[in-house]
């Protein structure tokens with residue numbers, strides 16, 4: 001069987017003499033593939049390879065690149081915005097010296113959560129594991145920049161009058177914390193790159209803005225006419 005196959009590919013026209021076995025002798029062994037179809041085969045192979053590398057680069061690679069972690073407690077922004085009196089500032093505020101409080105500490109929660117008020121398992125966990133022993137919740141920060149980057153909330157919110165949503169998206173309407181995805185190579189949050197590695201198409205409305213160096217610089221150029229010096233953003 002295999003010897004006939006070899007003969008077919010090497011010289012199909014010599015088949016009748018080379019292969020005396022009458023069983024494998026048939027008219028169909030004579031038709032050699034037309035030259036045109038090999039061009040198509042090359043093209044097809046190229047497209048399969050090309051699509052394969054796009055898929056692995058855009059889908060498989062990010063899948064492997066990021067490790068997933070959950071916040072220590074599921075926090076509901078929408079529910080809390082109905083409960084507090086000062087909106088976002090009830091928990092994220094500017095101190096008198098202009099510095100930003102950032103992630104809330106237990107002091108922002110204690111007035112209402114000294115004791116669990118419901119049988120919500122997340123609230124019970126929050127009270128038992130953090131409030132009662134006085135341990136701060138180790139919240140994961142999706143926007144965290146590398147240590148070499150200097151970012152000032154007051155320059156943007158107080159100085160340039162920007163809304164929280166313009167950078168962070170609609171977090172105030174979220175009912176659950178998002179899964180935190182950490183880049184295994186750099187240790188940075190996935191939000192810095194933004195969700196799509198390709199950066200094709202428009203980001204979904206309400207999602208946080210990607211914050212790579214060029215993203216910061218692009219807005220600075222639009223707003224101020226220049227990208228700024230390195231030392232503006234680097235310590």
Ligand code: HEC
Pocket residue numbers: 071075077080081084087088089090091092103104108139140141142143144164165168171172177
């Ligand atoms: C009752 C307190 C409370 C209020 C009010 C509140 N937050 Fe938060 N916020 C939190 C807590 C707790 C976290 C940490 C858990 C999390 O990421 O959801 C957080 C996290 C955040 C983060 C960080 C997300 C990240 O990891 O990058 C942003 C941005 C944010 N809040 C914006 C807002 C905005 C905008 C508002 C008003 C619309 C608001 N918050 C109102 C408690 C609050």
Ligand code: HEC
Pocket residue numbers: 073074075076077079080083084085091104105106108109110111112113116117118119120122123126
């Ligand atoms: C103004 C009062 C108030 C403040 C301040 C407040 N909460 Fe709540 N919180 C509530 C109420 C009301 C509920 C819903 C009923 C319940 O579970 O007690 C709730 C529910 C929760 C729950 C369970 C539901 C969920 O979100 O998954 C968690 C966890 C929680 N709060 C965490 C916090 C944290 C962390 C802070 C501080 C950053 C905080 N709360 C600040 C009033 C408050």
Ligand code: HEC
Pocket residue numbers: 088092100101102103104141143144145146149150151153156157162163164165166167168211
């Ligand atoms: C110009 C874009 C921009 C605006 C506007 C903005 N943020 Fe941020 N936010 C960031 C960046 C960038 C970080 C990460 C800073 C870092 O890691 O040094 C961040 C971090 C945070 C964090 C995590 C804790 C921290 O301080 O790193 C919270 C909470 C937060 N922002 C809430 C808010 C709230 C609330 C507002 C509106 C009052 C707001 N942000 C407005 C870009 C912005």
Ligand code: HEC
Pocket residue numbers: 145149150151152155156159160166167211212215216217219220223224232233
């Ligand atoms: C959507 C627009 C926008 C984005 C995104 C943005 N900025 Fe800005 N930034 C501004 C504006 C507007 C100002 C105020 C400019 C001024 O006052 O001259 C500013 C001011 C600053 C300043 C203060 C400059 C000074 O010397 O007073 C720093 C530092 C800064 N931005 C860093 C960053 C970093 C780092 C990022 C990315 C993580 C970033 N910004 C993203 C708009 C933006």
Ligand code: HEC
Pocket residue numbers: 145146148149192211212213214216217220227228229230231232233234
């Ligand atoms: C508008 C603010 C801004 C300016 C101006 C800026 N950078 Fe950056 N740079 C960033 C931010 C934000 C990051 C982190 C996000 C990223 O990796 O893109 C970064 C990252 C970097 C990194 C990689 C560091 C790391 O740990 O990943 C280098 C190197 C760097 N910048 C050099 C420079 C140099 C050199 C200049 C001047 C020509 C400059 N930057 C100007 C905001 C800025």
